[in-house]
Amino acid sequence: MYYIVVYDVEEKRVAKVCKLLRKYLHWVQNSVFEGELSDGKFMELKYRLFELIDPEVDSVIIYALQGRWRNREVIGLNKNVAGNVI
Amino acid sequence: MGRPYYIFSSGILRRKDNTLYFESVEANDVFDEEVLCFVGYPDVDDSEGVSKRKPIPVEDVDSIYVFSEITFNTRFLNFLSQNNILLHVFNYYGFYSGTFYPREFLNSGRLIVKQVENYIFDDLRLILARKFVDGSSYNMLRNLKSYMPNDDLKVYVDAIEEERVKIESCGDISELMACEGHIRNAYYGAWDLITKDDFFAFDKRTKQPPRNAINALISFGNSMLYTAVLGEIYKTHLNPTISYLHEPSERRFSLALDIAELFKPIIVDRLIFKLINKKQISQEDFEVDLNFCYLSEEGRKKFVKEFNDLVESTIKHRNLGRNVSYRGLIRLECYKLIKHLLGDQDYEPIKVWWY
Numbered sequence: 201m202y203y204i205v206v207y208d209v210e211e212k213r214v215a216k217v218c219k220l221l222r223k224y225l226h227w228v229q230n231s232v233f234e235g236e237l238s239d240g241k242f243m244e245l246k247y248r249l250f251e252l253i254d255p256e257v258d259s260v261i262i263y264a265l266q267g268r269w270r271n272r273e274v275i276g277l278n279k280n281v282a283g284n285v286i
Numbered sequence: 287m288g289r290p291y292y293i294f295s296s297g298i299l300r301r302k303d304n305t306l307y308f309e310s311v312e313a314n315d316v317f318d319e320e321v322l323c324f325v326g327y328p329d330v331d332d333s334e335g336v337s338k339r340k341p342i343p344v345e346d347v348d349s350i351y352v353f354s355e356i357t358f359n360t361r362f363l364n365f366l367s368q369n370n371i372l373l374h375v376f377n378y379y380g381f382y383s384g385t386f387y388p389r390e391f392l393n394s395g396r397l398i399v400k401q402v403e404n405y406i407f408d409d410l411r412l413i414l415a416r417k418f419v420d421g422s423s424y425n426m427l428r429n430l431k432s433y434m435p436n437d438d439l440k441v442y443v444d445a446i447e448e449e450r451v452k453i454e455s456c457g458d459i460s461e462l463m464a465c466e467g468h469i470r471n472a473y474y475g476a477w478d479l480i481t482k483d484d485f486f487a488f489d490k491r492t493k494q495p496p497r498n499a500i501n502a503l504i505s506f507g508n509s510m511l512y513t514a515v516l517g518e519i520y521k522t523h524l525n526p527t528i529s530y531l532h533e534p535s536e537r538r539f540s541l542a543l544d545i546a547e548l549f550k551p552i553i554v555d556r557l558i559f560k561l562i563n564k565k566q567i568s569q570e571d572f573e574v575d576l577n578f579c580y581l582s583e584e585g586r587k588k589f590v591k592e593f594n595d596l597v598e599s600t601i602k603h604r605n606l607g608r609n610v611s612y613r614g615l616i617r618l619e620c621y622k623l624i625k626h627l628l629g630d631q632d633y634e635p636i637k638v639w640w641y
Contacts, residue, residue, distance in 0.1 A: 219303045219304075219305075222303060222305050222341040222343060223303075223304060223305040223343055223344050224343050224345045224346065225343055225346075226343060226346075227341060235343060235346060236289075236346070237345075237346075241345055245345075280340070284289050284290065284291045284292060284594070285291075285292045285294065285587070285590070285591060285594075286291065286292065286293045286294065286295055286308055286340065286342075
């Protein structure tokens with residue numbers, strides 16, 4: 201499954217959440233990550249996110265996309281290409 | 287399941303924040319001509335705030351292919367080892383140099399004993415070696431037959447079929463290797479009829495160095511396949527050094543060579559036909575000199591991209607009833623071999639059924 205994760209967390213946890221997401225997904229914009237994850241990896245990430253954030257004030261939204269629903273269009277600057285050829 | 291990452295830009299690979307970072311360094315930035323390497327292991331922090339640093343999600347990495355000049359340190363290699371990531375290195379000419387093969391994380395003494403047993407006893411070894419030749423020649427034949435409307439190919443198909451009958455009667459490995467050689471000669475003989483492009487005329491198979499474009503493609507494709515197979519073997523309990531068709535004393539992980547033999551016609555050869563016939567790759571993608579020929583960087587990029595797309599593409603598996611990628615098929619081949627070695631089920635090599 202392809203995931204898009206956006207987060208809005210309290211300032212002191214921004215870096216932590218960002219670093220965690222960097223391990224699993226590709227950074228595309230400030231507070232936005234995307235990429236392919238297996239079910240197991242996704243559960244792991246969700247668990248770690250849950251451990252990290254304060255559910256009272258922080259908000260993380262995860263969009264799950266099946267391949268055939270996926271289309272990516274960039275208007276303006278494409279800040280980062282999430283590919284495996286560097 | 288991670289993906290392979292292919293690195294064509296030069297720079298530094300670093301462990302940072304418990305993930306991998308790629309930092310591109312322009313050759314003339316911190317390049318010391320005298321020692322021909324990046325000076326030390328510089329921290330390339332950009333003062334203008336423009337970060338050239340690119341995080342690579344470690345959980346998404348299956349293996350890393352390095353085609354450029356990269357600096358890294360032991361901290362990075364240790365981290366790869368922790369995450370069971372293989373690092374394949376290719377030299378300036380695009381030839382395979384070697385693999386950083388992290389400590390085995392799946393060990394099975396029982397399987398190693400069985401692997402060795404099947405090697406030492408000639409009759410047991412011959413059974414497996416025959417299967418590899420049988421499977422790979424079947425797949426070659428299938429390639430030719432899928433171009434069969436071309437009647438000129440019939441001579442070659444007949445030649446291979448004739449030779450294939452002899453596989454069963456081969457009494458030892460060298461006879462089998464000779465048989466395999468004949469099949470391969472007939473097979474390569476047919477290539478000019480399939481590719482129909484003067485620049486890619488086959489002439490004869492040459493290695494070290496490849497003499498013409500088609501040989502360069504075969505060599506590069508085979509080494510890409512070899513690394514892919516090695517990566518899959520790494521994820522099983524098999525020991526990659528004990529092989530059956532090839533002699534285990536060779537320098538490489540020879541079990542990967544055995545298994546790659548089956549997949550060469552399915553993956554590499556068909557990819558080459560496609561690239562040439564659809565004119566995706568042409569004369570400009572090669573660097574030709576007096577007695578050698580190799581892919582240019584652009585050519586390599588094209589090839590690697592197409593190779594990756596093909597290996598990740600899926601087909602419906604008949605027995606499993608689900609979609610399996612070509613990479614998955616390689617892994618299944620390893621599992622079948624394990625079953626044979628442990629005496630659960632006789633090994634039957636993969637034979638193409640989907641084209």
